Amino acid sequence: MLKLMTPGPTRVRENVRMARSLETTNPDLDLEFYDYYKETCELISELLNTKNPAYILSGEGILGLEAACASLTESGDRVLVIDNGVFGRGFADFVRIYGGEPVLYTTDYREAVDPAALKEFLEQDHGFKYATIVHCDTPSGRLNPIQEICPLLKSYGILTVVDAVASMFGDPVCVDDWQLDIVCGGSQKALSAPVGLTFLTVSPAAMRAMEARKTPIASFYANLTLFKNYYEDKWFPYTMPISDIYGLRQALENVKADSECFQRHKAVADYVRNRLQKAGYSIYGNSGFANTITALEVPEGRTAKEIIEGVAKEAGIMLAGSFDVFEGKLIRIGHMGENASMEDAKLTIEAVLKVLSK
Numbered sequence: 001m002l003k004l005m006t007p008g009p010t011r012v013r014e015n016v017r018m019a020r021s022l023e024t025t026n027p028d029l030d031l032e033f034y035d036y037y038k039e040t041c042e043l044i045s046e047l048l049n050t051k052n053p054a055y056i057l058s059g060e061g062i063l064g065l066e067a068a069c070a071s072l073t074e075s076g077d078r079v080l081v082i083d084n085g086v087f088g089r090g091f092a093d094f095v096r097i098y099g100g101e102p103v104l105y106t107t108d109y110r111e112a113v114d115p116a117a118l119k120e121f122l123e124q125d126h127g128f129k130y131a132t133i134v135h136c137d138t139p140s141g142r143l144n145p146i147q148e149i150c151p152l153l154k155s156y157g158i159l160t161v162v163d164a165v166a167s168m169f170g171d172p173v174c175v176d177d178w179q180l181d182i183v184c185g186g187s188q189k190a191l192s193a194p195v196g197l198t199f200l201t202v203s204p205a206a207m208r209a210m211e212a213r214k215t216p217i218a219s220f221y222a223n224l225t226l227f228k229n230y231y232e233d234k235w236f237p238y239t240m241p242i243s244d245i246y247g248l249r250q251a252l253e254n255v256k257a258d259s260e261c262f263q264r265h266k267a268v269a270d271y272v273r274n275r276l277q278k279a280g281y282s283i284y285g286n287s288g289f290a291n292t293i294t295a296l297e298v299p300e301g302r303t304a305k306e307i308i309e310g311v312a313k314e315a316g317i318m319l320a321g322s323f324d325v326f327e328g329k330l331i332r333i334g335h336m337g338e339n340a341s342m343e344d345a346k347l348t349i350e351a352v353l354k355v356l357s358k
């Protein structure tokens with residue numbers, strides 16, 4: 001099997017795989033499981049620096065994004081979709097599906113969103129129920145300053161939905177200090193659990209907005225209000241995937257025990273970018289570089305496919321291309337979670353440089 005250096009799914013540590021094979025109970029009926037689920041959610045909140053409750057949903061990261069939009073959006077709601085990447089723009093689809101009116105604020109995909117420019121825009125127009133923003137837009141490796149953007153939006157009374165799927169646990173996310181209302185995460189990125197779970201933290205203001213709707217939420221599976229009293233009522237909207245949650249819990253414990261987590265991600269990211277740039281290659285973008293992923297521009301005369309295949313053959317390492325507007329233009333190195341090791345970063349860069357020099 002190739003060694004994963006992809007920006008999710010990432011490598012899974014053995015103790016996470018073992019946790020998924022633990023003996024299972026009936027998660028609907030075993031009251032101890034409600035405590036286990038709650039403690040796991042509390043660990044998520046703790047690691048994201050928030051008092052807001054977290055909820056784990058059975059579904060991949062996309063379900064989290066959809067659940068946030070489904071639960072908040074009512075017909076005719078204006079929603080500010082901050083678009084400086086593929087996932088950023090993608091939120092417009094969820095808003096539209098649930099009857100909202102997405103208003104795109106599109107910026108140069110090479111730059112992180114500039115809070116000062118956004119402020120100018122908001123001075124003219126701020127009639128939005130909520131705004132969506134991606135922390136790390138993975139197809140291009142952009143990292144947005146949500147610590148400035150979200151308080152700014154809040155100052156206009158705009159709730160925020162933050163896709164931090166590809167940043168959290170690799171770059172810091174401080175939900176309370178940064179005033180983030182709904183934050184979406186996924187199991188398969190820097191957390192390094194297998195794909196299959198999403199989780200969200202939900203602020204009291206966001207929960208109030210969902211409960212104050214005039215019309216019902218147009219989904220069952222993506223209805224976040226159904227989770228609100230699961231613990232008191234000892235009732236989940238659907239049967240929880242217990243083995244996935246056992247694995248997630250171990251992965252969260254791994255992150256908690258890793259006191260060097262952010263420094264390691266930063267050191268590996270700096271190393272990867274410096275080596276590639278010193279060798280004369282370009283990293284996509286001018287500002288806002290995530291510590292979880294590096295997007296290398298495919299040099300003139302080469303193809304993404306040939307480089308990815310070359311690295312697989314040369315070093316047994318799997319890299320990713322990109323997609324949508326970046327299809328064929330970028331090679332992505334995912335140095336997040338278990339992938340964020342200096343040793344593997346060195347092997348990866350050696351292989352990339354060797355393949356590129358041929």
Ligand SMILES: *Cc1c(COP(=O)(O)O)cnc(C)c1O
Nearest residue numbers: 061062087136137138163165166
């Ligand atoms: C991975 C990811 C998701 C989840 O979607 P996938 O189906 O795994 O691609 C959502 N948002 C971002 C920014 C991601 O990187």
